[in-house]
Amino acid sequence: MxxxxxxxxxxxxxxxxxxxxxxxxxxxxxxxxxxxxKRVGRLPHxxxxxxxxxxxxxxxxxxxxxxxxxxxxxxxLAAVFHCGVPTASTWLGAVANDKFVPTESLLRNxxxxxxxxxxxxxxxxxxxxxxxxxxxxxxxxxGGTPLALNTLLAQDGVFIHVCxxxxxxxPMQIVNLLSSPVPLMAVRRxxxxxxxxxxxxILFCDHSRCEIKCLASQVIEIYAGKGAHVNVCDMEESSxxxxxxxxxxxxxxxxxxxxxxxxxxxxxxxxxxxxxxQKGSRAVTTLDGMAIGNGEQHxxxxxxxxxxxxxxxxxxxxKYVLDGSSSxxxxxxxxxxxxARFNEAYQSNRNILASREARMHTxxxxxxxxxxxxxxxxxxxxxxxxxALFYMRQRGIPLAExxxxxxxxxxMDIIDNVGIDGLSERLRHLVERRFRGxxxxxxxxxAKHGV
Amino acid sequence: MDNxxxxxVAGEGDDYKYGxxxxxxxxxxxxxxxxxxxRLISAKKHEPEWLLExxxxxxxYWQTLxxxxxxxxxxxxxxxxxxxxxxxxxxxxKAKTADEVDxxxxETFEKLGIPLAExxxxxxxxxxxxxxxxxxKTTHREKLASMGVIFCSISEAVKDYPDLVKKYLGSxxxxxxxxxxxxxxxxxxxxxxVYIPKGVRCPMELSTYFRINAMGTGQFERTLIxxxxxxxxxxxxxxxxxxxxxxxxxxxxxxxxxxxxxxxKYSTVQNWYAGDREGRGGVYNFxxxxxxxxxxxxxxxxTQVETGSAITWKYPSCVLAGDGSVGxxxxxxxxxxxxxxxxxxxxxxxxxxxxxxxVSKGISAGYSENSYRGLVKVAPNATGCRNYTxxxxxxxxxxxxxxxxxxxxxxxxxxIVEHEATTSKISEEQLFYCNQRGIPTEExxxxxxxxxxxxxxxxxxxxFAVEAQRLLSVTLEGSxx
Numbered sequence: 020m021x022x023x024x025x026x027x028x029x030x031x032x033x034x035x036x037x038x039x040x041x042x043x044x045x046x047x048x049x050x051x052x053x054x055x056x057k058r059v060g061r062l063p064h065x066x067x068x069x070x071x072x073x074x075x076x077x078x079x080x081x082x083x084x085x086x087x088x089x090x091x092x093x094x095x096l097a098a099v100f101h102c103g104v105p106t107a108s109t110w111l112g113a114v115a116n117d118k119f120v121p122t123e124s125l126l127r128n129x130x131x132x133x134x135x136x137x138x139x140x141x142x143x144x145x146x147x148x149x150x151x152x153x154x155x156x157x158x159x160x161x162g163g164t165p166l167a168l169n170t171l172l173a174q175d176g177v178f179i180h181v182c183x184x185x186x187x188x189x190p191m192q193i194v195n196l197l198s199s200p201v202p203l204m205a206v207r208r209x210x211x212x213x214x215x216x217x218x219x220x221i222l223f224c225d226h227s228r229c230e231i232k233c234l235a236s237q238v239i240e241i242y243a244g245k246g247a248h249v250n251v252c253d254m255e256e257s258s259x260x261x262x263x264x265x266x267x268x269x270x271x272x273x274x275x276x277x278x279x280x281x282x283x284x285x286x287x288x289x290x291x292x293x294x295x296x297q298k299g300s301r302a303v304t305t306l307d308g309m310a311i312g313n314g315e316q317h318x319x320x321x322x323x324x325x326x327x328x329x330x331x332x333x334x335x336x337x338k339y340v341l342d343g344s345s346s347x348x349x350x351x352x353x354x355x356x357x358x359a360r361f362n363e364a365y366q367s368n369r370n371i372l373a374s375r376e377a378r379m380h381t382x383x384x385x386x387x388x389x390x391x392x393x394x395x396x397x398x399x400x401x402x403x404x405x406x407a408l409f410y411m412r413q414r415g416i417p418l419a420e421x422x423x424x425x426x427x428x429x430x431m432d433i434i435d436n437v438g439i440d441g442l443s444e445r446l447r448h449l450v451e452r453r454f455r456g457x458x459x460x461x462x463x464x465x466a467k468h469g470v
Numbered sequence: 471m472d473n474x475x476x477x478x479v480a481g482e483g484d485d486y487k488y489g490x491x492x493x494x495x496x497x498x499x500x501x502x503x504x505x506x507x508x509r510l511i512s513a514k515k516h517e518p519e520w521l522l523e524x525x526x527x528x529x530x531y532w533q534t535l536x537x538x539x540x541x542x543x544x545x546x547x548x549x550x551x552x553x554x555x556x557x558x559x560x561x562x563x564k565a566k567t568a569d570e571v572d573x574x575x576x577e578t579f580e581k582l583g584i585p586l587a588e589x590x591x592x593x594x595x596x597x598x599x600x601x602x603x604x605x606x607k608t609t610h611r612e613k614l615a616s617m618g619v620i621f622c623s624i625s626e627a628v629k630d631y632p633d634l635v636k637k638y639l640g641s642x643x644x645x646x647x648x649x650x651x652x653x654x655x656x657x658x659x660x661x662x663x664v665y666i667p668k669g670v671r672c673p674m675e676l677s678t679y680f681r682i683n684a685m686g687t688g689q690f691e692r693t694l695i696x697x698x699x700x701x702x703x704x705x706x707x708x709x710x711x712x713x714x715x716x717x718x719x720x721x722x723x724x725x726x727x728x729x730x731x732x733x734x735k736y737s738t739v740q741n742w743y744a745g746d747r748e749g750r751g752g753v754y755n756f757x758x759x760x761x762x763x764x765x766x767x768x769x770x771x772x773t774q775v776e777t778g779s780a781i782t783w784k785y786p787s788c789v790l791a792g793d794g795s796v797g798x799x800x801x802x803x804x805x806x807x808x809x810x811x812x813x814x815x816x817x818x819x820x821x822x823x824x825x826x827x828x829v830s831k832g833i834s835a836g837y838s839e840n841s842y843r844g845l846v847k848v849a850p851n852a853t854g855c856r857n858y859t860x861x862x863x864x865x866x867x868x869x870x871x872x873x874x875x876x877x878x879x880x881x882x883x884x885x886i887v888e889h890e891a892t893t894s895k896i897s898e899e900q901l902f903y904c905n906q907r908g909i910p911t912e913e914x915x916x917x918x919x920x921x922x923x924x925x926x927x928x929x930x931x932x933x934f935a936v937e938a939q940r941l942l943s944v945t946l947e948g949s950x951x
Contacts, residue, residue: 068540071877357869372883375850381878383889390865390895398889400880 022080023062023164027053030171033087040089041174043142044153045208051159052170059164072348072380073290073319075165078262083204083234085172092116092199108441109192109222110135112177116197116205119177132185133219134178138208141178148180152212156240157268161294161323166266169206169238176208181217183244190220190250190439197227197235197261209239213247213275220250220439227257237265243275245299250438254282255289256449259314262288273299273328280437281308282446283318284453293322300328308337309433311453312345312377319348326364327356335366338433340426340454341377350382353396357388366396371403371429373422423454486743488710492577492601496684498557503550505529508656511556515625515659518632528645528655535649541783541812542841542873546717548754553719555657557684559601596621598662598678600691608662610674619703620665621676624692627663634665638696642725642762642789650721651758654690658723661691666701666732675704675931680720682711682742682753688719695725697732699765704735706934709778711743715751717780722757730765730792735773737930738786739938742778747836749808752780759786760816763795763824771798772815773929775938780809785843787816790824797826800926804942805838805870814844814875819855819885830861831923834870841873848885855885863893864922866915 030037030053038046065074086092092115110128112135113120119137129135142149157166177193197205213219227233243249255263263286271277281291295304310318324333339347353364370379383396403425411421427450434446499510508529512522537548596610598621614621620631627635645655662678682689697703711718720742728734736759745752755778761770772786782805788797799815817826826846834840842861863872874891896918904914920927923942927935 357871360868370880372880372885375883377883379878379880381876381880381889383874383876383891385863385874385891385893386871387863387865387873387893388871390868390870392865393892393894395890395892396874397891398876398878399887400878401886401888402883 021061022076023056023060023168025082026079026085026168026172027056029085029087037087037172037174040087040139041142042139043146044150045139045142045173047150048154048170052167055159055167056164056171062164062168069321069350071350071382072346073288073317075264075290078234078264078288078290079168081202081232081234083202083232084199085204085206086116087172087174089118089174092203109190111192111194113194113196114177114207116199116203117173117175117207119175130185130188132182133187134180135191136178138176138178138210139174148212149178149210152240152242153210156242156270157238157266157294162238162266162268162292165236165264166238169208169236169266172206173208173238174206176210179209179211179219179221181213181219183214184216186218187220190222192222192224195223195225195235197225197233197257199231199233202232204234204236207235207237209237211239211241211249211251213241213243213249215244216246217244218248221252222439222442223251223253225253225255225257225263227261230260232260232262234262234264237263239265239267241267241269241277243269243271243277245272246274247272248276250278252280252282252437252439252442253291254284255286256284257286259287259316261286264290266292267294269295271295271297271299271302271304274301275299276303278305278438279307280433281320282433283310284449285311286316286318288317290319291321293320293324295323296325297328297331297333301330302328303331304333305436306333306335307433307436309430310339310347311450312339312341312347313343314345315343316345317347318345320350322351323354324352324364325354325356326359326362329360329362331359331362331364333364336433337368338430339370339379340373340429341370341379342373344374344376346378346380348380350384351396352384352386353394354386355389355392355394359389360391362389362391363393365394368396368398369429370400371426372400373402373426423451426454427451486713488741488743492683494559494683496557496559498554498684498687501552501554501686503553503555503657507555511657511659514556517628520636521628524640524645525656528652529657531646532649532652532656535652538649541843542839542875543781543783543810543812545754545781548719550653552686554684554687555690556659557687559683596674596676598623598676599681600660600662600678601681601683614672614674617670617673618667619670619672620663622663624661624663624694627694631663631665634696635663635694638694638725638727640725642727642760643723643758647758650756651723654692654721654723654758658690658692661693661722663693664695664703664705666697666703668698669700671701672703675706677706677708680707680709682718682720686716688721691722693722693724695734695736696727697729697734699730699732701729702733704931705737706931707736707738708741710741711753713743713746713751717752717754719754720756724757724759724786726761726770728761728763728765728768728770728795731767732765733769734761735771735931736761736786737934738774738776739934739941740774740776740778740782741941744778744809745780745807747807749780752809753778755779755782755784757784759784760789761787761797762789763792763797765795766792766821767794768792769796769798771800771929773800773926774802775926775930775941776801776803776811776813777941779811782811782813784813785815787818788826789818789820790826791820793821794823795821796824799826799828799830800929801830802833802923802926802942803830803840804833805840806835807838808836809838811839812841812843814842816845817847817857818845819848819852819857822852823854824852825856828857828859828861829925831926832861832863832872833866833919833923834863834872835866837869839871839873841875842891843875845877845879846887846889847879848882848887850881852882853884855882857885857887859889861891862922863891864919865893865895
């Protein structure tokens with residue numbers, strides 16, 4: 020059966036309830052989304068262009084419950100407070116399934132000029148601002164039916180707004196918790212608006228405490244105004260039963276700098292899509308990704324980075340270490356539009372297959388419609404350097420330890436480049452534990468995740 | 471500062487010197503495609519029953535297919551019923567000596583620089599000349615036959631060596647492979663057949679020259695090369711067509727089989743008519759080329775210089791099935807004016823310890839679109855495989871596009887696969903350096919482009935390298951050399 024049908028049916032039967040628990044711009048966008056879903060009629064299947072190794076249809080196929088009635092599902096928020104990256108000082112907020120839960124300290128300490136609140140509440144309280152951006156950065160043309168499905172069912176999420184010229188002193192940390200006694204699909208929506216010359220860092224931590232199957236459908240929209248600096252780190256540390264479908268859309272204007280890190284430490288099935296458009300000139304984009312897979316994990320990163328202004332720069336680096344029977348996929352496209360001059364765009368994808376059953380699929384692409392460019396991409400898939408392993412064993416380091424050290428070293432350039440104070444150090448520790456196959460306990464969080 | 475000169479250099483070129491038409495009496499069947507046409511082609515060529523069956527099977531399968539649209543090309547609708555699928559210069563039987571060849575034809579090939587009279591030739595090359603749907607003349611056959619090498623048109627091979635043809639035809643490119651492979655399998659007219667027996671090193675370069683002459687026709691040739699154990703052959707292919715306002719379809723299949731320790735080198739200089747500056751006319755070059763390295767330690771090397779065709783859509787591939795086999799692909803693809811190219815290669819590593827190298831150089835100018843599309847696949851049981859891919863694009867002018875679509879699929883942890891690609895325009899520093907030393911910009915562009923393509927040019931056999939280098943110069947630079 021077509022996975023999409025159940026969600027369309029669900030929506031049509033409960034349209035009023037969906038809207039009643041949401042507001043303004045979120046509700047206004049549903050009609051168009053429904054029309055698109057009905058017209059196309061299906062989610063992407065495995066093997067289609069851009070979805071070579073991941074079937075979105077299969078991800079959405081299980082009969083997930085969607086909490087459209089906004090029933091309070093008990094979530095152990097205590098875990099949230101433990102999750103803080105100890106060495107990093109952040110403003111902490113949480114999203115329980117898809118409901119925004121601010122912490123006391125966040126409400127008390129948030130500085131003037133920075134707004135962090137529930138998206139639904141924002142849509143009701145400041146409709147002008149939300150309407151101006153919501154659904155405008157994410158385009159149907161790129162996001163397709165998965166985006167439309169999120170738009171159709173999204174009722175809440177996070178709204179972050181940074182006023183012109185405001186530089187947030189501390190990073191914002193949003194902990195996404197998935198927890199439910201029944202199979203659940205959380206539909207999250209995040210809108211980040213960084214006005215002219217503002218500066219903000221945001222750390223998203225995805226945790227799943229589900230023993231049963233859960234799916235997180237997430238759409239993040241980022242607006243980076245002229246000269247704005249936005250740094251987003253999106254870290255996933257969930258469980259083997261968790262599927263995650265995430266789309267990040269960003270729009271950059273003159274002189275803005277956007278840095279995105281997608282870190283998949285532990286997961287079930289993950290598909291991350293990044294759509295970034297440099298609309299203004301002299302924009303700078305850094306997009307890094309890291310994935311560690313073992314068991315039956317599947318990690319698929321997809322990026323589309325488009326340069327349409329002059330003098331833009333972009334740098335992409337994705338690294339995978341795949342062990343066990345895990346599979347990875349990476350597809351990245353750099354587009355330099357006609358008339359966009361003096362752009363420099365680089366992309367690199369490096370992968371290590373650490374076991375016989377691990378699989379990697381790579382598709383780096385360049386679409387260049389202008390001659391004044393410097394663009395390159397590189398991709399490698401291989402294994403650990405045998406000479407280095409031999410060298411280390413010669414010096415008495417056991418094989419497993421040597422392998423672990425090399426894998427960790429392999430990930431170092433991503434870890435060192437996250438750009439949030441204290442997080443690199445923490446990540447180094449987490450990655451080491453991850454490679455050691457020790458029980459994962461993100462920071463001090465009480466939740467245990469079987470590897 | 472030099473943009474105008476680069477635009478001028480890239481946009482203009484000399485006239486296509488192979489654009490003439492030979493006025494020769496041609497036997498051409500009415501346009502249209504049906505089972506009857508397939509039967510008619512088969513009957514005209516006096517083919518055995520099994521081959522007719524093969525064609526009909528392919529035709530029936532083709533009818534179930536739709537024209538694919540995944541390539542980064544904008545292809546106008548092709549009316550497959552508006553093409554004549556068989557056109558042959560009306561001569562007596564196939565010429566045995568150059569004197570028997572119709573003087574008009576002889577002159578045509580002389581004009582194209584392909585001497586069919588053996589005394590006129592450099593001793594180093596044997597030629598099979600194909601005009602429209604039939605092979606006109608194959609030179610040096612006796613000398614080759616003395617070593618056991620079979621080099622003839624595929625129609626003759628069907629008659630003279632049916633077992634060999636039956637064994638290998640369709641074994642690498644099945645008629646179910648793709649839309650154009652199915653079409654070709656149904657209506658293929660002529661092409662070359664090469665068989666190198668065990669342990670023989672072919673003493674000369676073998677070459678096929680394809681020429682489309684008749685109007686309203688397509689060319690659907692089929693080439694089959696088999697190198698038996700320990701054999702070696704170097705094969706060259708060249709093509710041209712007259713200048714016409716209409717688009718002509720060329721959908722060929724090349725199949726290569728390399729047995730144990732055999733080596734095949736296949737070089738192409740493709741110079742079909744590319745259409746005029748506004749993109750009117752030109753040949754659609756939709757070709758399926760694939761080689762199967764079946765034997766252990768066999769080697770297949772593709773080298774191509776693509777300068778012609780309105781639209782090019784081809785991926786010469788290697789299936790590396792034998793353990794330790796080697797696949798190579800070297801390509802220079804030049805597009806200018808309104809030309810479009812979507813070309814690259816596939817390296818399928820099935821055997822263990824197989825190695826492949828891909829070097830692709832794209833040059834786009836004017837309003838053209840040039841794409842590299844490639845696949846490197848390592849099968850689960852193929853251990854110790856190695857691939858290195860490098861694809862660079864050079865852009866001349868601000869209206870053209872250069873794109874790269876590599877697909878890399880690794881299913882074995884012992885494989886090492888590398889891919890690198892760069893896109894840029896001619897560097898100002900290099901131009902400045904040349905200018906400083908008194909080299910005018912036009913000439914400097916020529917120098918830089920030739921230097922850029924050198925890595926691939928070096929892989930061409932000598933006879934071709936000179937021709938290819940000259941072609942590259944005239945294609946891009948008009949009078950600059």
